[in-house]
Amino acid sequence: MLELDTITAGYDRLRPVVREVSLTLAPGEAVGLLGPSGCGKSTLAKVAALLHRPYAGRVVIDGEPARGWRHTAPRAQRTAIGVVFQQPRMSADPRLPLRDLIAEPLRATGRRDEVPARVGELADTVGLTGELLGRRPHEVSDGQLQRACLARALVLRPRWLICDEMTAMLDASTTAALVAVVEEYRAAEGAGLLAVGHDSILLERWCDRTVHWQTPPTD
Amino acid sequence: MTAAVLSVRDLSVRFRMRGDRHVAAVTGASFDLAAGECLALVGESGCGKSVLASALLGLLPGNAQTAGSATVDGLELLGADERTLARSVRGRRVALVPQSPAAHLTPVRTVGAQLEETLRALTATPRRELRRAAVAAAERAAFPASHLDRYPHELSGGLAQRAATALALIGDAPLLLADEPTTGLDRDLVNRTVDELRRHTDDGATGRALLMITHDLAAAERIADRVAVMYAGRIVEIAEARTFFGEPGPLHPYARGLLAALPERDFTPIPGMPPELGDLPDGCAFAARCDRATGLCATRPDFASGLACHHPAAVPGERSAAHA
Numbered sequence: 001m002l003e004l005d006t007i008t009a010g011y012d013r014l015r016p017v018v019r020e021v022s023l024t025l026a027p028g029e030a031v032g033l034l035g036p037s038g039c040g041k042s043t044l045a046k047v048a049a050l051l052h053r054p055y056a057g058r059v060v061i062d063g064e065p066a067r068g069w070r071h072t073a074p075r076a077q078r079t080a081i082g083v084v085f086q087q088p089r090m091s092a093d094p095r096l097p098l099r100d101l102i103a104e105p106l107r108a109t110g111r112r113d114e115v116p117a118r119v120g121e122l123a124d125t126v127g128l129t130g131e132l133l134g135r136r137p138h139e140v141s142d143g144q145l146q147r148a149c150l151a152r153a154l155v156l157r158p159r160w161l162i163c164d165e166m167t168a169m170l171d172a173s174t175t176a177a178l179v180a181v182v183e184e185y186r187a188a189e190g191a192g193l194l195a196v197g198h199d200s201i202l203l204e205r206w207c208d209r210t211v212h213w214q215t216p217p218t219d
Numbered sequence: 220m221t222a223a224v225l226s227v228r229d230l231s232v233r234f235r236m237r238g239d240r241h242v243a244a245v246t247g248a249s250f251d252l253a254a255g256e257c258l259a260l261v262g263e264s265g266c267g268k269s270v271l272a273s274a275l276l277g278l279l280p281g282n283a284q285t286a287g288s289a290t291v292d293g294l295e296l297l298g299a300d301e302r303t304l305a306r307s308v309r310g311r312r313v314a315l316v317p318q319s320p321a322a323h324l325t326p327v328r329t330v331g332a333q334l335e336e337t338l339r340a341l342t343a344t345p346r347r348e349l350r351r352a353a354v355a356a357a358e359r360a361a362f363p364a365s366h367l368d369r370y371p372h373e374l375s376g377g378l379a380q381r382a383a384t385a386l387a388l389i390g391d392a393p394l395l396l397a398d399e400p401t402t403g404l405d406r407d408l409v410n411r412t413v414d415e416l417r418r419h420t421d422d423g424a425t426g427r428a429l430l431m432i433t434h435d436l437a438a439a440e441r442i443a444d445r446v447a448v449m450y451a452g453r454i455v456e457i458a459e460a461r462t463f464f465g466e467p468g469p470l471h472p473y474a475r476g477l478l479a480a481l482p483e484r485d486f487t488p489i490p491g492m493p494p495e496l497g498d499l500p501d502g503c504a505f506a507a508r509c510d511r512a513t514g515l516c517a518t519r520p521d522f523a524s525g526l527a528c529h530h531p532a533a534v535p536g537e538r539s540a541a542h543a
Contacts, residue, residue, distance in 0.1 A: 037408065038375070141263075141264045171263045173477055174488070176488035205482040
């Protein structure tokens with residue numbers, strides 16, 4: 001289970017953008033979180049990914065309450081969650097060729113020996129061919145870079161995936177291709193998914209159930 | 220049909236790269252666009268759509284070589300010198316509605332100041348009239364006058380888009396060029412933005428011509444009169460939006476695949492990825508991903524009757540006969 005329990009979070013303690021929101025994902029379940037831009041859904045996704053410390057509330061990952069955030073999160077919890085962001089260009093180190101971009105989580109967790117096999121396998125899965133893997137982000141299209149970012153999110157075999165507007169910048173065919181990769185991975189590993197977005201047609205087609213964000217009272 | 224505002228003939232753009240390599244970003248594009256008409260140019264990222272737009276604004280980098288012709292209001296844009304481009308093209312004949320308005324607006328100046336500056340540059344508005352003219356310009360794009368003293372970072376995405384549109388409309392250019400105007404906006408905002416673009420297309424006695432470059436097929440369906448599909452630098456199909464999104468649908472297998480990939484349709488991707496623009500095959504560039512491909516596809520199909528394909532889903536003539 002991935003549990004978000006009465007989360008209050010934001011960037012100003014007096015005006016939190018997320019107020020007492022709870023959401024529970026069953027193991028292997030795909031949940032779509034829908035809401036207009038600016039409603040706070042991305043902030044909640046960051047909290048769920050242990051990337052943003054909430055002002056109040058708990059995140060419980062497979063029975064274990066989150067004890068830290070960002071770099072202070074324990075490795076076992078941090079690596080249980082894979083994240084894909086909306087803008088691949090802002091979430092890729094411009095100096096890293098795609099091959100190293102995908103391998104980075106393995107290197108950062110001391111699993112270098114797995115790099116050749118795992119990166120090759122994932123590059124095939126997301127459809128990146130050999131020559132593309134040697135290129136840096138500025139030498140590939142948005143769609144190709146997002147394929148690499150998805151491979152990076154899967155490289156440690158996370159039990160939970162959080163996709164925050166993963167396909168907002170992409171054309172219809174690339175969108176369908178990346179969703180298919182996520183679903184194939186989930187079928188093989190039984191991973192759960194929190195997909196955040198504003199496209200109800202897409203998320204209703206993709207997920208087991210969707211949750212519509214209730215607009216918080218503005219004051 | 221009224222005379223074309225924009226007329227593109229056999230437009231090609233190649234980039235010279237290191238080691239005597241070339242990247243063929245746009246090859247042999249030809250189309251006309253009339254006042255009051257909206258043409259949506261759709262295709263995957265990296266297919267050359269935005270390069271085509273840059274060519275029309277004279278904003279290509281130095282290593283670009285162009286061929287063919289593109290005229291707006293009778294003025295040739297390709298090879299025009301910087302003075303012509305600055306004084307009679309940008310803002311005056313071709314107005315750009317940018318991809319991310321937040322990045323397009325000057326962050327350290329208010330919207331009102333930017334409107335006034337553009338009015339001074341493009342029109343003969345007397346200094347004391349500037350503020351009133353700025354309010355009027357804002358109004359045309361439905362930008363609230365109460366927000367004129369705000370800086371770009373104080374605006375929501377929708378208002379920033381309107382501010383950028385207001386700037387684009389000031390020069391009364393006959394051609395509006397919208398380069399991915401809806402990227403990253405939510406669906407309500409996409410609809411509002413493209414509806415407003417459509418309104419500006421229909422505005423005035425003859426209206427404006429709108430070339431909307433987008434990968435958002437829903438936005439294209441909402442406002443376009445015609446759709447041009449680009450693949451690997453070439454326009455492979457141009458069709459009426461009504462028949463393209465409705466019956467009988469697109470004729471080119473790539474365009475059919477793109478529509479079928481939508482979540483409200485089959486949600487299945489086209490297999491494979493587009494070829495590199497620096498290493499295009501001699502024949503049809505889509506053949507490697509196409510389930511209709513045969514040996515014939517090793518030769519390049521000509522672009523005729525709005526289609527470049529050896530094995531279309533139907534014969535172009537039949538479509539126009541059936542839906543005349």
